[in-house]
Amino acid sequence: MIRAVLCIFLGVLFHSLPAQQVLNLQDCRNLAIENNKKLKIAGKELEASRAQKAEAFTKYLPSIDGAGIYIRNQKEINLLEHDAYLPVGTIKADGSWGLRGDQIQIVNGKPVPKDYALLPREAMTVDARNTALLQLGLTQPVYMGGKIRAYNQLAGLSEQLSESKLEQEMQNVIQMTDEAYWQVVSLVNRKKLADKYVESLQKFTRDIEVMYTTGVTTKADVLSVKVKLNEAEMLRLRVEDGVSLSRMHLNQICGLPTDTVYTLREENMELQPDVVIPALTLEQVYARRSEVAGLELAARIYKKKEKIALSDYLPTVALTANYLTMAPSFFDGISTKMDGMWSVGIGVKAPIFHWGASRKSLRNARAQTGIMEYRLQEAKEQIELQVSQAEFKRREVAKKLEMAEHNRQRAEENLKLAEVGFREGTIPVLNVLEAQTAWLSAQSDRIDAQIEMKLCEVYLLKAYGVLGK
Incomplete structure (x- = not known):
């Protein structure tokens, strides 16, 4: 039901996209989740594991099989050569x-x-030219050495493992979408900054040319400003190319045509306040990380495989019931009509000697279990390091953002003073250009710090295992 509602919502969103041309982060996430091929593969794997679980349960139930054969023979069967x-x-x-x-x-x-x-010879002749045999059998497992129960438990664990893989893939898609989204936001704002920088230099170029014609400044000053203007225009061109490529990448992730044009809600850098992410203990993180859950399930799966290997040492018992009918029949004399009988029985099979194959299978299963346990330990160590790095990086970027904001304010004040001083004739052209360059660098650093803070939130939530939840 939830999936159907989501599909309807995404369909409405997709068709209304050209009209509104505004997407927020959650819209992009929903589109990416709906169109991602790896997620669809993981969903099909989950369907397959559920079908496998249902199939494993049928091993408890009796099986019914039928067989039939018809043979056309050339000759009759004569029991006597002569009368x-x-x-x-x-x-x-x-x-x-x-x-x-x-x-x-x-x-x-x-x-x-x-x-x-x-x-007479004819009295002992059997007309077997048309021979038919029909058999209907029922087999009910009674004791299989615990193999059927282990298979059912194994199928249940495989289903949980598929769910864990789906959740992990979901978080990977969300992380990839967020990275592409904030990359577009960053480059769009860099484009706006480049436009503003070019406009400032163009105005400054016109002013310096007027001053040159009046003899207030030199030709070298005019050329210095024009060189700076050319550099700014080249920078803007590179940023425009980056914006186009980053939009194409986001469109591809969201399943949209690569030439789709839209506006992201955060393009004006009206960013939401930083998300308050409560710190989690390592045990809480382990409980939320799908990688840990997957490896724990894999270790349990191999434990069940140990039981399956151990069951090869044990006997198996099954009940059988059959009905057999044939023509010609020999139950009441020799008759060409179909006639049959039923039978019931019990079968026991016990392993005696197989050159140690079962023992080797058990050793292999135990070794695989040990491998999974070591991988689980390694994964927990990597997760611990990942969490520590994500927390440290977020604190570091918070300081960086605060410093970038201070630098931006100082750069704006410095640029204003430089422009005033230039108009009053107390500051040379090169100082104004340096102030403009410092202003551009401070604004760029602030944008980078803001985007980096958003990405740090994504990485920390991913490290905690709660991204998208």
Whole structure:
């Protein structure tokens, strides 16, 4: 339901984009999340793991299988080569078969039966030219050495691992979007600063040319200002190129056409106040980081694989029930009609000797579990370092931003004094150019510090594992 609402919202946002042409950071995040291919892959992997979990549960249930075969044979089956003659005798009182005296005759001095019954060859012929066999069987696992239960637990852990990967990929997409977003904001404001710098130099160039015509200043001063103006125009051109490229990059992340033009809400540097991020303990960070959750799940998965390997040592027990029908049938004489029977049974299979294969599989599973545990320890050490660096960097940039603001104020005051002094004739042209350059540098440093502070917030939230939450 939530996903459907999000899709509708994004669709409305996308179609209304050309009209309003204003995006904020959350809009860009939503577009990036909806269009990112890696996120879609992670979502499909989660669907696959859920289907695998449902499939694993079916191992508890009985399986029903059917099989059938039809064969057309060339010849019939004749049990006798020729007609047979069976001696006619008597059933005695004790139940045995024998010949009475009147049923015996002497031929060539040997007693032989007097009477015979004819057994025709055709009576012992089986028409097996059309042979059919149908079988329906049911198998119910009773004991598989704990393998089925381990497989179900393994499937459940795999589903959780897919969810952890999806969350991790989500945070990566948000971080990538935020970086591209603030890069555009930074370059747009640098473009505005460059425009203002060029305008200031153009005005100064006109003033210095007027002063030159009146003989107040020299040709060298005019050339110095024009050189500075050319440098400023080149700087503005480079910034314009950077703005275009950074917008293309953000468009690509958001799934928009690369030539889409829009305005970002923070382009006027009306930045929101710094986010108050409460400090977290390392244990709280570990509990929130999807990387730690993923490695913990991986270690548990290999623990379950140990149980699966251990189950190879144990016997397996299963109940079976079958119904078999065939033609020709031999249950009540020989018949060409379909006839069948049912049967039930229990099967037991126990490993006896396999050249130590099960033992080697168990060793392999235990080694893989150990690898995952070491990787988990390494990941926690890296996360601890990452958190410390992010916290330190944010404190450092806060100081840098404060200093940049002071420098900006001083540079503006210095530029005003330089311009006043130049008009009064007490300050030379080079000093004014130096003041303008210092003003440009101070303004650029302030923009960089503001953007860097926003990125530090992103990196710290990512280090805490709460980015986008």
